[in-house]
Amino acid sequence: MPDDTVSHAPSSIMMLTRHAEVARLADQIRRDGAMALDTEFISENSYRPALALLQVATRDGCYLIDPLVGDPDGPTDEPIWEAMADPSVRTIVHAHEHESQFCLQRSGQPPGNLFDVQLAAAFSGHHFPIAYGQLVESEFRASLGPSQSRTNWLRRPLTDAQQRYAADDVRWLFKLHDRFLRRWERQDQRQHSAWLREETSQRLVRMQERDADRWRRMSGVNKLSRRARAVLRELAGWRDALAERRNVPRQRIADDNLLVAIAATCPTTAAELSSVRGAGKLKATDYESALERIEQALRLPEEALPELSRHRSTPRPQRAVVLFLESVLAAACAEHGVSSEVVGGSAQLRSVIAWHRNGRNPGRRPDLLSGWRAEVIGDALIRALDGQVTLRIDRPHSKDPVKVEDRLSASRWSDGDDRAVESR
Numbered sequence: 001m002p003d004d005t006v007s008h009a010p011s012s013i014m015m016l017t018r019h020a021e022v023a024r025l026a027d028q029i030r031r032d033g034a035m036a037l038d039t040e041f042i043s044e045n046s047y048r049p050a051l052a053l054l055q056v057a058t059r060d061g062c063y064l065i066d067p068l069v070g071d072p073d074g075p076t077d078e079p080i081w082e083a084m085a086d087p088s089v090r091t092i093v094h095a096h097e098h099e100s101q102f103c104l105q106r107s108g109q110p111p112g113n114l115f116d117v118q119l120a121a122a123f124s125g126h127h128f129p130i131a132y133g134q135l136v137e138s139e140f141r142a143s144l145g146p147s148q149s150r151t152n153w154l155r156r157p158l159t160d161a162q163q164r165y166a167a168d169d170v171r172w173l174f175k176l177h178d179r180f181l182r183r184w185e186r187q188d189q190r191q192h193s194a195w196l197r198e199e200t201s202q203r204l205v206r207m208q209e210r211d212a213d214r215w216r217r218m219s220g221v222n223k224l225s226r227r228a229r230a231v232l233r234e235l236a237g238w239r240d241a242l243a244e245r246r247n248v249p250r251q252r253i254a255d256d257n258l259l260v261a262i263a264a265t266c267p268t269t270a271a272e273l274s275s276v277r278g279a280g281k282l283k284a285t286d287y288e289s290a291l292e293r294i295e296q297a298l299r300l301p302e303e304a305l306p307e308l309s310r311h312r313s314t315p316r317p318q319r320a321v322v323l324f325l326e327s328v329l330a331a332a333c334a335e336h337g338v339s340s341e342v343v344g345g346s347a348q349l350r351s352v353i354a355w356h357r358n359g360r361n362p363g364r365r366p367d368l369l370s371g372w373r374a375e376v377i378g379d380a381l382i383r384a385l386d387g388q389v390t391l392r393i394d395r396p397h398s399k400d401p402v403k404v405e406d407r408l409s410a411s412r413w414s415d416g417d418d419r420a421v422e423s424r
Contacts, residue, residue: 013062013063014062014063015066017065017066018071018076019073019076019078019079022065025056026082026083029058030086030088032059033089034058034059034090034174035057035058035084035091036056036057036091036093036174036177037057037084037092037173038094039054039098039102040153041098041153042152042153044249045248046247047248047249048101048244049101052067052153053065053067053153053166055170056080057174062171064163064167068156075106077106078106078107081103081107084099084107084112085111087112087113088112088113089113090115091113092117092173093115093117093173094117094173094176096111096118096119096200097203104207110204111204114200115177116196117135117173117176119196119200120176120177121135121180121339122341123196123338124183124184124192125339126339132169135176136172139179140172140175142172144165145164145168146161146165151165191375195376198372202371211240215259218232218236218259218260219257220257221260223264224260227297229306230297230298230300231263231297233297234293234294235254235262235293235294236259238290239253239254239259242289255278258276258282261277261278262276266298268294268295268298269291270288273290273291316350317350317353317354322346322349324391325352325353325381325384328377328384328389329349329377329380329381330400331391331400332377332404333377336376338376344373348368349381354366356385380404383406384404387407388406389407390405391404391405392405
């Protein structure tokens with residue numbers, strides 16, 4: 001691995017506009033086994049974000065790839081997504097979601113070997129999520145150039161300022177990657193690499209599942225009957241299909257609140273549909289296809305309807321208990337050098353409290369007690385709920401002033417302190 005000294009990537013920027021050029025670059029990337037990647041896109045006017053530019057860095061150079069140029073040999077960006085899906089190629093990114101979505105959409109496969117420096121930073125004690133510019137400044141005391149985030153990346157030609165800004169987004173990714181790996185080795189934190197891989201894999205799975213279950217997260221869905229939920233599911237699919245065909249954002253067809261309102265009333269005629277508050281936003285020509293989807297849901301047999309949530313009704317834990325566990329979680333995370341924000345928050349802690357109260361079923365362990373999170377905070381949370389730990393303030397003006405101790409150690413410490421006071 002190259003040394004960890006601070007230096008810029010080569011200042012030259014190469015613009016690639018032909019499939020064959022990018023294919024040669026992809027071959028080089030496969031030989032090297034790694035690339036750094038970022039993208040520029042416009043998302044507000046289309047069903048999916050409109051990809052406008054790819055920025056790719058190797059250890060030897062920086063490349064800008066124009067996906068808007070037509071080439072009879074194939075899309076110019078295609079070889080990069082195929083390389084990203086290759087498990088033998090480590091792809092280094094910051095905040096991976098958009099790049100991962102593009103890879104999935106354009107190659108048909110998820111990333112094969114992803115290293116997200118934003119997530120890696122969370123396993124190195126930085127807050128999560130940290131912006132790229134903040135991370136570069138914190139790690140290397142370097143500042144990026146003026147922002148071009150509001151620019152129209154679909155317009156050509158790109159200015160020199162745009163090209164420099166785009167290249168800066170990948171210049172530091174290899175350096176960040178190398179620095180985190182070296183830090184974990186020096187500090188005997190090699191398990192952090194395994195934790196990062198596990199968290200990345202989980203996030204990729206959730207990303208792929210999210211679109212299919214988008215309707216379940218709409219506000220008001222929990223108040224709907226099973227039949228109404230089936231209607232909502234059909235309407236969500238109808239909206240997606242229509243938005244994709246017209247290449248417009250989903251909300252431009254119908255917003256979530258309107259879909260939930262329609263599902264709650266289950267209209268079967270155009271007159272009934274038009275009487276739903278907000279239905280005037282729908283195009284009259286779309287009424288027929290929406291009513292067809294509603295009818296399909298109304299004809300479903302009972303066993304095909306979506307299940308209702310099976311959350312057991314439990315008393316809400318006292319805020320003092322949640323606050324205590326938040327402190328335990330923060331202290332345990334600080335001890336392991338992991339950002340508490342990437343681990344979880346109050347909602348996840350309430351799930352732990354409910355699990356503990358309801359008999360600690362080993363087959364239904366909450367997220368905070370599973371996988372890498374269990375290694376970081378699981379034991380501390382369980383011992384806290386069992387009344388076996390206490391908190392004390394250690395170095396009150398430090399970054400991590402709270403320490404977790406077992407009650408026996410705390411008792412001995414307190415007794416020793418009392419004796420010291422008496423002796424004085």
